[in-house]
Amino acid sequence: MRTTSVGVFKIATKGPGDVSGLMSLIGSRAIDPACILAILGKTEGNGGVNDFTREYAVAALRMALAPKLDLTPEEVEQRIAFVMSGGTEGVLSPHITVFTRQDVQQRPAGISGKRLSIGMAQTRDFLPEELGRSAQITETAKTVKAAMEDAGITDAADVHFVQIKCPLLTSERVEAASSRGHKTATISAYSSMAYSRGASALGVAVALGEVMFDIDDDDVLRRYDLFSKVASTSSGIELMHNVVIVLGNSDSSASEFEIGHAVMSDAIDASAVLSALNSVGLGPQAKAGREFVNVFAKAEASPNGSVRGFRHTMLEDTDISSTRHARAAVGGLIAGLAGTGAVYVSGGAEHQGPAGGGPVAAIARLL
Known part of the structure; x- marks a missing residue:
């Protein structure tokens, strides 16, 4: 089995077409574009059918990376997995997370x-x-x-x-x-x-x-x-x-990184978020030499119309879709516990965790 080294880089964006942060890291050689395997992003669209910020963000990334890889933009998308999640309601902050992977001969000492x-x-x-x-x-x-x-x-x-x-x-x-x-x-x-x-x-x-x-x-x-x-x-x-x-x-x-996860039972399950953070040595029980990288989570309005016995109106709001309510609620909860709004929270958690809940994963860097 081959040995690989995986890198993770979280980059803030000024808009769905902003690639300046990624290009800066490539220019400084912090990121080798040939090693990019996947890019996950949050864009500030509505997250619905007509959310073209997702396609816009992918197009901008393809165009920027094409000359760096000596490929056409279409070939870039065959080589790199792009996943853009629309909707940064509440305190969620638009950003991308870049995953790199390269083969190494053996694990470094330590x-x-x-x-x-x-x-x-x-x-x-x-x-x-x-x-x-x-x-x-x-x-x-x-x-x-x-x-x-x-x-x-x-x-x-x-x-x-x-x-x-x-x-x-x-x-x-x-x-x-x-x-x-x-x-x-x-x-x-x-x-x-x-x-x-x-x-x-x-x-x-x-x-x-x-x-x-x-x-x-x-x-x-x-x-x-x-x-x-x-x-x-x-x-x-x-x-x-x-x-x-x-x-x-x-x-x-x-890799210098580790990942762990937990499962939120509902949209206000703070203990599950803390469990995910603790699984990689972060949170209240933080270990020395650990650095927070990002949290990835799903958000869903409880289909029975209540959270812990109290009625919610997310499913009846005809002005704002329930997925947008859920992203804002779960995003705020996770942001408060993680200490940043630059977290990846995606709406619509059908069959992703129990009804009304969802998975939550955390990545830490070992210093």
């Missing part, structure tokens, strides 16, 4: 235990009628296993966060399916985001053995007792396949 490892893989393109259904679940499960292999992770228990970018339906895609005699899971573009996120998350659960039986089409967005504790899925208009990024710890990694 590095012991399992360290941060990352792997990436992509599914085939889906047909519109496959989104939110068992085909997407099955293909995602296979691709998660491929990404684990790419990361050098053999034990599912060492997987702490699986970030997926998945497609959504548009009216044109629904019509294309209909013209071939097929019905889609929904005809609503907005609802399709939830179907795609949910099926992708269930694919993670199947791959990691969190769900041990076959899942039917009817289980998606209905059987909320079926979920993954580490899946984070984000849907967008800019693709028709799933991009899968697996983050975990591995004996084959020589």
